[in-house]
Amino acid sequence: xxxxxxxxxxxxxxxxxxxxxxxxxxxxxxxxxxxxxxxxxxxxxxxxxxxxxxxxxxxxxxxxxxxxxxxxxxxxxxxxxxxxxxxxxxxxxxxxxxxxxxxxxxxxxxxxxxxxxxxxxxxxxxxxxxxxxxxxxxxxxxxxxxxxxxxxxxxxxxxxxxxxxxxxxxxxxxxxxxxxxxxxxxxxxxxxxxxxxxxxxxxxxxxxxxxxxxxxxxxxxxxxxxxxxxxxxxxxx
Numbered sequence: 001x002x003x004x005x006x007x008x009x010x011x012x013x014x015x016x017x018x019x020x021x022x023x024x025x026x027x028x029x030x031x032x033x034x035x036x037x038x039x040x041x042x043x044x045x046x047x048x049x050x051x052x053x054x055x056x057x058x059x060x061x062x063x064x065x066x067x068x069x070x071x072x073x074x075x076x077x078x079x080x081x082x083x084x085x086x087x088x089x090x091x092x093x094x095x096x097x098x099x100x101x102x103x104x105x106x107x108x109x110x111x112x113x114x115x116x117x118x119x120x121x122x123x124x125x126x127x128x129x130x131x132x133x134x135x136x137x138x139x140x141x142x143x144x145x146x147x148x149x150x151x152x153x154x155x156x157x158x159x160x161x162x163x164x165x166x167x168x169x170x171x172x173x174x175x176x177x178x179x180x181x182x183x184x185x186x187x188x189x190x191x192x193x194x195x196x197x198x199x200x201x202x203x204x205x206x207x208x209x210x211x212x213x214x215x216x217x218x219x220x221x222x223x224x225x226x227x228x229x230x231x232x233x234x235x236x237x
Contacts, residue, residue: 060138070102
């Protein structure tokens with residue numbers, strides 16, 4: 001904005017309102033037992049029993065759908081996840097599969113008839129159910145953009161399966177890390193987060209550059225405090 005000539009005094013950083021929504025939703029899920037039961041049922045119907053996490057299990061949540069990863073890159077991702085599931089039988093790996101056949105085919109090609117007790121290839125989730133899983137998970141492996149903003153708000157380290165990100169603030173803050181679709185890098189970085197508590201803590205405690213859940217308050221406060229001046233400065237045509 002400043003490069004385009006907007007005065008710095010007219011720029012107010014509030015944070016992203018999506019983080020406000022995230023905190024509102026998670027608080028509602030925690031407090032509303034009926035809603036949580038409904039969400040548990042929806043997740044179960046999709047293919048995962050969230051009660052497995054009661055026995056101190058950890059969860060790695062995976063999402064992938066981006067067009068640039070179609071083909072060999074998706075196969076690399078699936079092989080990496082499969083390797084991790086074998087290496088960490090005490091950790092659940094949950095992968096809500098996008099409906100796009102370019103996503104599902106490599107998943108089915110790699111996993112085939114392989115049966116692993118801790119690998120769950122489930123159906124897509126609705127927003128509330130996905131947020132509930134995101135709050136319960138330990139690590140998120142994704143190529144999504146929005147999750148790079150949301151997950152750090154819940155203290156979840158995010159490994160991004162892309163070579164670049166349009167969210168450089170998250171990279172600078174250390175809340176997300178690029179791993180691309182390289183088999184070895186995905187395996188090593190997820191393993192590091194699962195094995196090294198200090199490394200995990202550093203990522204999970206990073207300050208989310210996209211907000212603290214009070215963006216709406218700041219926006220309303222600014223508008224109300226300036227509304228009178230703005231009205232007085234309007235010239236009636």
